[in-house]
Amino acid sequence: xxxxxxxxxxxxxxxxxxxxxxxxMSNAEEMGxxxxxxxxxxxxxxxxxxxxxxxxxxxxxxxIYGMRSSLQARGQALILVIPPGSPVHDALRLAGAExxxxxxxxxxxxxxALERLKPPAI
Amino acid sequence: MAExxxxxxxxxxxxxxxxxxxxxEPITEASEQVRSSYRFSDPALSELPLDALLxxxxxxxxxxxxxxxxxxLLHDEESQQLxxxxxKGVEEEVERGVRIPIGRGFAGRIAAERVAIFxxxxxHADVLNPxxxxxxxxxxxxVPLIVEGKLIGVLHVGSLTPRTFGPNDLAVLQLAxxxxxxxxxxxxxxARLEHEHSxxxxxxRSLLPKSLxxxxxxxxxxxxxxxxxxxxxxxxDVIELSRGRVGLVIGDVVGHxxxxxxxxxxxxxxxxxxxxxxxGPGRTLELVDRFVQSLNEPAMATAAYAVFDTFSSxxxxxxxxxxxxxxxxxxxxxxxxxxxAPPLGAFPYGRCPEHEIALGSGExxxxxxxxxxxxxxxxxxDGIDALVEALRGAGSAEEACTAAVADLVPIEGLRDDVAxxxxxxxxxxxxxxxxxxxxxxxxxQVRRILRRWLVERGADEDxxxxxxxxxxxxxxxxxxxxxxxxxxxxxxxxWGTNGEITVAVRDTGQWRPPRGQNRGRGLSIIVAxxxxxxxxxxxxxxxxxxxxxxxxx
Numbered sequence: 001x002x003x004x005x006x007x008x009x010x011x012x013x014x015x016x017x018x019x020x021x022x023x024x025m026s027n028a029e030e031m032g033x034x035x036x037x038x039x040x041x042x043x044x045x046x047x048x049x050x051x052x053x054x055x056x057x058x059x060x061x062x063x064i065y066g067m068r069s070s071l072q073a074r075g076q077a078l079i080l081v082i083p084p085g086s087p088v089h090d091a092l093r094l095a096g097a098e099x100x101x102x103x104x105x106x107x108x109x110x111x112x113a114l115e116r117l118k119p120p121a122i
Numbered sequence: 123m124a125e126x127x128x129x130x131x132x133x134x135x136x137x138x139x140x141x142x143x144x145x146x147e148p149i150t151e152a153s154e155q156v157r158s159s160y161r162f163s164d165p166a167l168s169e170l171p172l173d174a175l176l177x178x179x180x181x182x183x184x185x186x187x188x189x190x191x192x193x194x195l196l197h198d199e200e201s202q203q204l205x206x207x208x209x210k211g212v213e214e215e216v217e218r219g220v221r222i223p224i225g226r227g228f229a230g231r232i233a234a235e236r237v238a239i240f241x242x243x244x245x246h247a248d249v250l251n252p253x254x255x256x257x258x259x260x261x262x263x264x265v266p267l268i269v270e271g272k273l274i275g276v277l278h279v280g281s282l283t284p285r286t287f288g289p290n291d292l293a294v295l296q297l298a299x300x301x302x303x304x305x306x307x308x309x310x311x312x313a314r315l316e317h318e319h320s321x322x323x324x325x326x327r328s329l330l331p332k333s334l335x336x337x338x339x340x341x342x343x344x345x346x347x348x349x350x351x352x353x354x355x356x357x358x359d360v361i362e363l364s365r366g367r368v369g370l371v372i373g374d375v376v377g378h379x380x381x382x383x384x385x386x387x388x389x390x391x392x393x394x395x396x397x398x399x400x401x402g403p404g405r406t407l408e409l410v411d412r413f414v415q416s417l418n419e420p421a422m423a424t425a426a427y428a429v430f431d432t433f434s435s436x437x438x439x440x441x442x443x444x445x446x447x448x449x450x451x452x453x454x455x456x457x458x459x460x461x462x463a464p465p466l467g468a469f470p471y472g473r474c475p476e477h478e479i480a481l482g483s484g485e486x487x488x489x490x491x492x493x494x495x496x497x498x499x500x501x502x503x504d505g506i507d508a509l510v511e512a513l514r515g516a517g518s519a520e521e522a523c524t525a526a527v528a529d530l531v532p533i534e535g536l537r538d539d540v541a542x543x544x545x546x547x548x549x550x551x552x553x554x555x556x557x558x559x560x561x562x563x564x565x566x567q568v569r570r571i572l573r574r575w576l577v578e579r580g581a582d583e584d585x586x587x588x589x590x591x592x593x594x595x596x597x598x599x600x601x602x603x604x605x606x607x608x609x610x611x612x613x614x615x616x617w618g619t620n621g622e623i624t625v626a627v628r629d630t631g632q633w634r635p636p637r638g639q640n641r642g643r644g645l646s647i648i649v650a651x652x653x654x655x656x657x658x659x660x661x662x663x664x665x666x667x668x669x670x671x672x673x674x675x
Contacts, residue, residue, distance in 0.1 A: 003566050020364070021364055022566060022569070024562070024565045024566065024594065024598070025562045025565065025598050025601070025602075026562035026563045026565060026566065054364070054365055055569065055590075055591070055594075057565075057591060057594055057595055057598065057644070057647070058595055058598070058643040058644040058647055059598065059644075061643055062643070087587060090587060090588070090591075091591060091647070093650075094588065094591060094592075094646075094647045094650045094651050095643040095646055095647050095650070096643070096646050096650065097643060
């Protein structure tokens, strides 16, 4: 089986990507490209659910930063779902990267956060 | 480099008591050579179907060499094993379906090294096949069967009395092998085609896993023995799961014939599909039960599903009416008895409880179907007791399978089919000394090996997580240093003393300063996760030595 899986669902205005398994230099770029490639232009942003990732290394962190830049260039937001005490949380702490952008504890919170970012309807 | 190194010929790797023979001289007695070559080149032989051809060849070899036993094992490429195909004097080899892994024991070594091997005294030599000992064979001589550079099998002869097989014997046996190999190859091709026509056998075969895969921290072995007459519905499966876990399945559809084999295929697929979704063994069996209930046909099967976790060395086990597994611990073996849930398809909404089995370093879990232990007129518990006896002392999953088949499968063959799958929790070494390919996919393997090793050294969950990420980062650096296209390796050594572990990662490339803000994070992680980090940049490579005191010992 592959090291990690990415399951993509579409919420109104957002793409939600649930990542499971281990992310390292062998598959980090592929994960990033899969998510960015699947994001529709009209989406407000991307929710990257890392709550079930069992391992993330510096290559993975690098890709997440890269994803944020490319989404920003398209005017889209990236919200990370990282519960406290999860392996990704610990990896970010070790890397001294506690603030990799907007982080929530659950996917629902992330979707609410995206909703708040939405420009008011005219 | 010294001259001698260039001239050194690679020596075959042999086991104890094995002697490699070479054909040094031509056969001394011309008349014997003529006689032998006539025996093996008889044009009539090429007309025979495979079984008759092998029979004729064995008879001629037995007469020419005046030996007590002759056996031909053919190479099964799918399983990388030698399968006994024809024998004289040791007919049990074929009847019990003896399978010898390439590289192991007498025949396995002949195949792996492609050399002739002589064993003067079987009692003091590396011989895997118990039948050779049981028959009281004293001396053995074997040669590889090779056609156009391809290994197709092994031919060996044996003597019940001590005998020194010499160059003349070897020359005759090699002549026989040279004549036999192409004929066997030709006839097996034809036989394989005919075999495919037997729909039920082909169906059964196609439904079983082609290869068991390779796993870190454990080894698996399996057997499927068809029944003498009818196709059955037994199956096994080995499923790679996430987080260093592996699933082992054994199952048995009630009934025989094509219908049973077809249902087996559906059950195997549905169980496999639920398992890779990440359901535990109990839930997986409950879901398969629901699937069986949904079929509008009478269908019943017993099955057991075990999930082995290589990090914690535990098995989670659930059974739906299946026979108890056997746990082997060195010279001790016992049946793991639990009250099984009802068979699949027996009652709607059955519940399957999960049971935990601790599997120590080197211990084995053995799953099997009833065909192995059920004999007419003998209580089932006696059959299980006999199996427990047979498995005592089995040192590997492969050995356990060989011992069970050798001791329990009757000479006259089986009335019911048998599936077996065995797993061994590999012993964790005290120190790690690994030479690894510098490729990104190596990292996941390093982490699996390291996690097991750390747990064995007494590391707690935090120790394991933090040391693993630090070492994986150091390895990632080593991999980045290795410039393509030249294939490169790096070294990983790990040892521990007094609650402190040390891991050294060494490559042969040049240290590259971190590039960009994020690329430097790898080094930050290493420093943050370990108590002490030394980076030595040398002429011929870079070494990162990391130490950490474990929190709880």
